[in-house]
Amino acid sequence: xxxxxxxxxxxxxxxxxxxxxxxxxxxxxxxxxxxxxxxxxxxxxxxxxxxxxxxxxxxxxxxxxxxxxxxxxxxxxxxxxxxxxxxxxxxxxxxxxxxxxxxxxxxxxxxxxxxxxxxxxxxxxxxxxxxxxxxxxxxxxxxxxxxxxxxxxxxxxxxxxxxxxxxxxxxxxxxxxxxxxxxxxxxxxxxxxxxxxxxxxxxxxxxxxxxxxxxxxxxxxxxxxxxxxxxxxxxxxxxxxxxxxxxxxxxxxxxxxxxxxxxxxxxxxxxxxxxxxxxxxxxxxxxxxxxxxxxxxxxxxxxxxxxxxxxxxxxxxxxxxxxxxxxxxxxxxxxxxxxxxxxxxxxxxxxxxxxxxxxxxxxxxxxxxxxxxxxxxxxxxxxxxxxxxxxxxxxxxxxxxxxxxxxxxxxxxxxxxxxxxxxxxxxxxxxx
Numbered sequence: 001x002x003x004x005x006x007x008x009x010x011x012x013x014x015x016x017x018x019x020x021x022x023x024x025x026x027x028x029x030x031x032x033x034x035x036x037x038x039x040x041x042x043x044x045x046x047x048x049x050x051x052x053x054x055x056x057x058x059x060x061x062x063x064x065x066x067x068x069x070x071x072x073x074x075x076x077x078x079x080x081x082x083x084x085x086x087x088x089x090x091x092x093x094x095x096x097x098x099x100x101x102x103x104x105x106x107x108x109x110x111x112x113x114x115x116x117x118x119x120x121x122x123x124x125x126x127x128x129x130x131x132x133x134x135x136x137x138x139x140x141x142x143x144x145x146x147x148x149x150x151x152x153x154x155x156x157x158x159x160x161x162x163x164x165x166x167x168x169x170x171x172x173x174x175x176x177x178x179x180x181x182x183x184x185x186x187x188x189x190x191x192x193x194x195x196x197x198x199x200x201x202x203x204x205x206x207x208x209x210x211x212x213x214x215x216x217x218x219x220x221x222x223x224x225x226x227x228x229x230x231x232x233x234x235x236x237x238x239x240x241x242x243x244x245x246x247x248x249x250x251x252x253x254x255x256x257x258x259x260x261x262x263x264x265x266x267x268x269x270x271x272x273x274x275x276x277x278x279x280x281x282x283x284x285x286x287x288x289x290x291x292x293x294x295x296x297x298x299x300x301x302x303x304x305x306x307x308x309x310x311x312x313x314x315x316x317x318x319x320x321x322x323x324x325x326x327x328x329x330x331x332x333x334x335x336x337x338x339x340x341x342x343x344x345x346x347x348x349x350x351x352x353x354x355x356x357x358x359x360x361x362x363x364x365x366x367x368x369x370x371x372x373x374x375x376x377x378x379x380x381x382x383x384x385x386x387x388x389x390x391x392x393x394x395x396x397x398x399x400x401x402x403x404x405x406x407x408x409x410x411x412x413x414x415x416x417x418x419x420x421x422x423x424x425x426x427x428x429x430x431x432x
Contacts, residue, residue: 001033001063002317005073005141007130008083009036009066010043012050012289013282014146018081019051020301021310023058027318030061037066037073044068046290053299070133077138079316081309082130083146086122087425089279094421095119096273102414104405105259107249108275110148111200112376114402115275117395118418120152120377122425124384127153131161142316142354144169144309150199150327151377154342158329160385167354168327169308170199173344176245178305180207184217194346196334196359199327200250201373202344203242203366205359218243232258232268240365249274254373256404312349319351328356335361341374372400387429392419 004022009015015036022028034051038044048066055062067073074080085092095115096106109115127145134143142165147153150168157166173195181188186209194206207214222229222238229238232248236255244251252258252270259265265272292299306314308324315322323346330343333356337343347356362370375398383391396402396411406414419431 001031002028002078002313003033003035003076004313005035005037005077005080006047006082007037007070007073007080008085008147009047010038010040010286011083011282012043012047013285014081014083014307015047015050016054016289016299016301017303017307018310018313019054020058021303021306022313023054023060023062024300024302025314025318028060028314031317032060032062033065034062035065035067035073035077037068037070039068041068046286046293049293050289050299053293057298057300071137074133074137074141077134077141079309079313080130080134080138080141080143081146082127082143084123084126085119085147086126087422089283091118091122091422091425092275092279094418096276098418098421099414100273102406102410104402104414105265105272106275106401107253107259107270107272109253110275111151111250111254112149112373113253113399114396114414114418116149116152117376117380117392117399118422118426120149120380121384121392121427121430122422123147123149123153124156124381125427127157128160128384131157131163131166134165135161135163139163139165141165142167142312144312146170146309148200149377149380151342151373152380154327154329155340155377156381156385158342159340159381164329165354166328167312167347168199168342168344169312169324170327170344171308172200172247172250173202173245173325174305174308176204176243180204180214180218180243183221184214186214194359195245195325196345196362197245197343197366198370198373198377199342199344200246201254201370202245202325203240203362204245205242205362207243230268232270235268240369241363242366253401255369256400259401260405312354315349316351316353321348321350323347324349324354326354326356328354333358336364336367337362337370338374341377372398383430384427387427389419389430389432392430
């Protein structure tokens with residue numbers, strides 16, 4: 001049996017999406033052991049009830065265990081799927097409220113920016129510890145991380161531990177491919193795509209059908225429909241020549257040109273503090289799941305596109321080759337980005353595992369954007385791994401949106417206030 005461990009099983013929507021795909025695969029019937037771990041006993045109990053309901057509904061004959069002890073859960077794992085948000089809603093609220101008082105506007109705040117920096121400061125120590133435990137207890141397992149900020153977590157885990165089987169998995173690339181194919185009136189399997197870059201800042205390098213670029217068709221659609229062009233993604237595409245794979249809400253806060261200009265965010269429909277609304281929806285969805293379980297309502301879902309973590313597991317267990325986009329350490333995968341950073345590239349997944357594919361050099365204008373992004377990522381990683389509070393300030397000072405909005409004294413004061421507010425959620429060396 002394949003031992004699949006969920007760390008952070010309280011994210012019941014992720015558990016539902018992944019296991020719906022796996023439990024509905026007839027070739028895996030009777031072959032899955034699902035182990036659930038979460039630090040919150042109530043969330044763990046809800047996750048267990050959900051998985052047992054999914055198993056009964058699909059007839060998948062899985063072995064299901066709820067395990068409060070993380071080390072015991074990890075022991076002998078084949079796959080570990082993680083989603084962890086340390087501090088939860090309260091910490092995220094601080095990430096928005098304190099910068100707002102300084103005049104800094106954010107949308108999602110989970111990748112770079114001040115919100116991404118502090119999310120990274122909370123997440124990196126957890127994932128470094130998880131990586132060390134996996135190196136000891138299940139060194140041959142794959143850690144399929146769904147947690148943000150992915151570029152920071154992936155870099156830190158592979159630098160600070162001996163564990164090397166980290167693969168961050170995210171919807172952004174496959175969702176963008178489906179969106180673009182639909183926009184130009186093609187079935188997804190008719191279109192050839194190649195995308196690469198950094199998590200939440202990758203770009204579509206190839207967008208073709210029958211050996212011919214579909215970008216001219218996209219250009220014609222944008223020219224004919226002004227509303228279609230009023231998005232940050234479209235603004236970025238027009239100037240940089242390749243379509244971004246991340247939503248406009250995300251993309252707006254990674255660059256200096258939008259967030260500080262209210263007229264631009266209004267013109268382009270950028271929603272301020274969008275992430276807090278999404279967290280509210282997630283909490284509502286969790287309560288809906290509990291009510292649905294109590295009422296005995298069906299729980300399985302059937303998605304048009306597989307959950308990336310499930311796609312990787314299915315390809316490995318069945319041997320049916322699949323392309324999955326992953327975030328892994330750059331070992332010659334993108335030639336003109338730094339070795340060792342965490343990059344997003346296509347991978348071939350088969351019975352032997354996950355095989356990231358080199359994509360060569362990226363266009364220089366995209367690399368320039370990525371270098372700016374990586375300044376924030378690297379300095380946040382160094383703040384944690386070196387225990388250096390000054391690098392928290394440096395990361396914020398070099399963040400494009402923050403630097404475009406605030407002077408240096410305000411950036412430093414804001415970071416210090418956030419450090420004090422988050423308290424023990426942050427590494428002790430940074431709190432000094």
